[in-house]
Amino acid sequence: MENSVKDIIIGGGVSGLSFARFDEGHEYLVLEKDSSIGGYARTTKRNGFVWDYSGHFFHFQDPEIEKMVAENMCSDDILTISKTTHIKYKDRLIDFPFQKNIHQLQQDEFIDCLYDLFTAPKDAYQTFKEMLYSKFGRSIAEKFLIPYNSKLYACDLDRLDKDAMGRFFPYASPEEIVRNFRNQNNTSYNGSFEYPKGGAIEYVNSISSGIIQSNIITNTKVTAINPQSHTVTLDNGKTLNYARLISTIPFVKMMDMTGMDFDKDAFTWNKVLVFNLGFERKGPNTSDHWIYFPEGCYCFYRVGFYDNILGQDRMSLYVELGFDKDATIDADNLLDRVLSDLKTAGILQDDNRLVDHEVILMDPAYVHINNRSQQHVAQLKSILAAHDIYSIGRYGSWTYCSIEDNIKEARTLAQTINKKH
């Protein structure tokens, strides 16, 4: 490792690797704290099971990016799946999104939802929770949208901005909702998706194949950043000089490392605990790709079926639980609760044995997007840019986005700053 490198990239996830890929003609070094690349887009392959960190599915909109991520794969290696998803609501399975399928509820609940939809006070709204009440009315909000999202974000939804989920939120007007009673159209941004047979890591490997491999240094953690001297300190005690620093680690952690003053309280997030579970045979559900669980009697908010995506003959699940950022989590004890709740939900039968499992903590997982945090990130990013520090990625930009968005952001940054230098 040279003591002086033009571009130092912190993090070997999709954002860091993509930046390196687009940083053509420049000298760069990717520093990754873990023993392998991929960040949250890693995959575990074990005992015939293929498990992402949490189900990662892809819906590319930019042909250049789609070509790049599949560069070294043949088309047979990538599945295109038409999504089948449901919401477990009381004793039935309702099509997703809930708000467009209220006609599948019991009649009295359906009437409540419909009445409230058309009589909701159209007050101005600021927070995510207020938006839900205003756009969908009390019943839709309180039966699904609030309990489900509160479980996922692990916070009061008043803490989130009205547009916290951006294009990922399935908005529907009252007219669209009524039209759906007769002409079912549940399309969403991910109505169909691509998934590599070898898991999300295959796309990461494809991005990485365009990078000089000796410029990716794993097992190397950045512990401090000195914006004045343009240096980073590593956990092995070494110091490296950079001309430009591209950070893809969580914004709050990066700010802490610089020693600069910032309003830490503006930043909150959830943690997601993921149980990847492999069973000895297939379960009764042979069609769903994932199911949403709004009710508090289930500890999880979503369960996904890798076996139904990959066409496997043994049930292979990811189970996601949301927690506050400061929660203490006892994953070992939670496994029994997860298995018991899967039985209650009818997903797991008593005689189907768990043959392998792993537990992964995503921390942060979903950041709490609000005006305060967004303004702060924008202001601090411009101060950092004056020191040649650029923070990108889902957590570096403190946002809600897909892997394709990460690649686009990395491409835009490389094009912009390479024009200047």
Ligand SMILES: Cc1cc2nc3c(=O)[nH]c(=O)nc-3n(C[C@H](O)[C@H](O)[C@H](O)COP(=O)(O)OP(=O)(O)OC[C@H]3O[C@@H](n4cnc5c(N)ncnc54)[C@H](O)[C@@H]3O)c2cc1C
């Ligand atoms: C539950 C969940 C489900 C998701 N599902 C999808 C999906 O279906 N489709 C989709 O497109 N996207 C999905 N995403 C989003 C996707 O995971 C992210 O957008 C993407 O992985 C972010 O990549 P990144 O490189 O920005 O960050 P990360 O993947 O977090 O990469 C950052 C890297 O930095 C490294 N690092 C951290 N600190 C240091 C340090 N001090 N020194 C050196 N290295 C360090 C980390 O080890 C990591 O490898 C999902 C996210 C979550 C939480």
